[in-house]
Amino acid sequence: MASFGLFETSISLFCFLIFFYFLIKKHSGYIKKTLCYPWNWPVLGMLPTIILWYKRIDVLIWVLEKSNLTFLFKGPWLTRMDLLFTVDPANIQHILSSNFTNYIKGPEMKEIFDVYGDAIFTADGELWRNIRMSSMVMFNHQGFQNFLMSITTSKLKDVLVPLFNHYSEEGTVVDLQDVFGRFMLDTTLVVITGSDPQSLSIEMPEVEFAKALENAGDSVVYRHVIPRFLWKLQNRMGLGQEKKRIEAGASFDRICAKYIFAKREEIRSQGIHHDHDHSDGECEDFLTYFMKLDTSKYEHLKTSDDKFLRDSIVSLIVAMRDTTSAALTWFFGLLLENPNVETKIRHEINTNLPKTATSQERPWSAIDHKEFLNTLVYLHAALYEAMRLYPPIPLERKTSVNSDVLPSGHKIDANSTIIYPIYALGRMRSVWGEDALEFKPDRWISETGGLRHEPSSKFLVFNSGPRSCSGKHLAMTAMKIIVVEILQNFDIKLVKGHTIEPKPRLSLHMKHGLRVTLTKRCSA
Template identity: 30%
Template sequence: METIHIRFRDIFPTSQTYTKMNFLRAMFTFIAAALLPPFLALSALLLRIFIGKSIRSPKYPPVAGTVFHQLLYFGWLYDYQAKVAKTCPTFRLLAPGQSLIYTTDIRNIEHILKTKFEKYSKGQYTQDILRDLFGQGIFAVDGDKWRHQRKLASFEFSTRVLRDFSCAVFRRNSAKLVRFISELSAADKVFDIQDLLMRCTLDSMFKVGFGVDLNCLERSSKDGSAFIKAFDDSNELVSWRFVDPFWKLKKFMNTGSEASLKKNVKVIDDFVHSLISTKKTLLEAQHANNDKEDILSRFLVESEKDPEGMNDRYLRDIILNFLLAGKDSSANTLSWFFYMLCKNPLIQEKTAREVKQVTGSQCDPASIDDFIENITDEVLEKMHYLHSALTETLRLYPAVPVDGRCAEEDDILPDGYQLKKGDDVYYMSYAMGRMPYIWGDDAEDFKPERWLDNNGIFQPQSPFKFIAFHAGPRMCLGKDFAYRQIKIMSMALLRFFRFKLADETRNVTYRTMLTLHISGGLHLCATPRTGLS
């Protein structure tokens, strides 16, 4: 494109007499020259979005707008997607270079996650967006790196050592949480249970993941608080990239949201690399002990076989992905769970009665440790109503509200719509939980009984219908791990307290992030249980 040169004297002549027409002509020329480059850039962007997309063809999913239209409803993005999906189960948004396909069709989801698994990947578009935060971790990679991490994680999660160690950590931190809330309850204080659960699960995940006692719950931990804030803010800023057409330019110029993301990622990196360094020193001092309990120790032992491939950066990526799965999913699920229990007090009491009946425990505060230590695997297996209530929470408020894959070649979905190579296909977990054509006319109701048979026994659904833990070869390895944590914590809290919303009139909604946080926290009041009717 030819460069446009404007000289000041060409716009404002040196003549002593200016006419109104000359002035207006000069101003028009100046403004037109200033606006021309952005106009041409916008025109080029629009051409990339609309050209070659077969917009009116019935062979392809109907168009619901462009990816940048999401800016208009970013604050309630997942509800907007649900609104569209009720009348159009599969639709697309146009983006530069490719289309983004969104679907709630169970057949399509099984097709991309299982039937044609090898023909779909994370895709360059998604990987570019996630890389700064999640690097080469399991959530952001495909191929050999994914298989390697999957194999390692599968082995670790299957070991009895990790299972016993993690359950002991979950029980110990649950007891701490009960005592902490007891003090708040005695002082008649309102508290943000999401914040407490985030701190508690972060303590648990750092102990299980790093073998480190962070103690975020017990005392003010500046490093821990800074890490939580940096991690959560980065999560939100990365989500913003999906709708921001200029994020790469802002990253290059280190300005705006990208400058904030860079600062947050540095806080995260410094914190995690410090822990890795400390852990290496500790392991060298106890090298003879091969009974490694925490995940980082076990990965560090594995890294000795391939020190170049499994370097500190790679370990950082693995651990951060593990923390996202462990801290965010558990704390978010429990936060929404207690919100739903407060909105449905009869279900709260029914769940608490099951806890008492299965455990046969008393409510004496002095028995907190005894009660929690008796939450064994056998006890957890008997908690069918609790399991159903937690699963119902995940149906309506999945930890990851939207996820997807990228077509590596042209394809046809089971619903008949065609895809072009490079198109991204997203399945909308949040929207799916609200679809009458999937769950019935009461889809938007919180109803744990939908998961129970006539004998009150929990009955699972197809993972392609209940997609909260993904499905197919990439199904979440930590599903049982997550259920154990959230069941232990919820049993402990419901055994000793009744909960209610501090403000019944407040509109509780989410932050638009990769994971489903409650916006502004969840402020509750707790009263001790003296018995159950």
């Protein structure tokens, strides 16, 4: 009888949500003008309001400001959807650092993100430690860093700049979001698998992997706002977003299987079956590194298992490709709206650019001119400021192991879900000041002209505590290289009437892309 009652409640809730959907469709014009604190309905909790506000990120910001930076969302009865939202830096510091062991990704997140597999996104405990430690060895190796920078600069010189020259001559409208997504997909796949899909070209071919990543990300967001039993039902029936998720997972399986098979054949032909420490300065792609890894050092890594390798490939692509392409897109979008910032960046580049960099025989590269990139303090500040306002990953979540009390005084039960919306954190006036919504790179410049430090619990773009992004330095270096190359060669203008607004996804994209025209700059 109890199970029948739960089923009856689920069906009633399902029917109500359908009714509610058509109701808000009918009155959407009025709803967009309405702003009020979420009402906790009987049975339904606050879910109707969340559905109402699904695509209005500004509402969450308003609610958090009214709730003193921490807000408890009450989900429908029996759905396990109660969530604690917090952008309080003290709470974030406590969760991600001070009491790190009490807050894990948890089984629910693993289930929601299952399309990506058992990788660093969802891993906990010893598996996570093994993945992180082995990855950091690779990231910190000088040969790998040079390898990554070499790939980035060659892709810029040989593909992106010639492509932009073509668009400039033809007067073609370009979607920078699409360009950066393709650029990062190509460079990332070379770094991870050694194979270049060459998705960035004049033809701009449809790329199965990119489409799968988009659909997978949409399905993850969908699972966060819909009751579990609903998306579970859709998954079993192969409907809606769940159908796209299933297709995305199949694409990941098929494409990664080809990369794994090809890499095994390559290693077998070379007759190399042992781990080495790269002390000779040679560098390899991630897939080769994992396949040769001495697992006695990392007993929880199953490097001979195709599924582990598949999950590693997918998670690394998301971590490297999606985040960097999103950050670059929003950076240039803000630059186009703030020409005074662009002028300062161009001046900084021209002032510090080495004289040898203008040589046609030997163009500048990141490897040869690391000191030059380090002088670009204002560019660094502008990139930070863009990511503060538009973080590549707009929210993160954790699950508590045991009960706890946060610095804000909020009590946490065991197995509670905590959401820290990074997008909202960067826009809190009580955290960043009354000018929090303004794009002001100068807020990152110290009185002595250096880069101002902000605690990671306040600037959460690269995460905080033990899970801090191990590729932060490489990502910032790569973005500087790309920005310098583009600004040195082209003037960019936003297409008249083009609207820039965010789209709720796993990574923060622009809803309509970033449509621009390019003009080739004359050499000095």
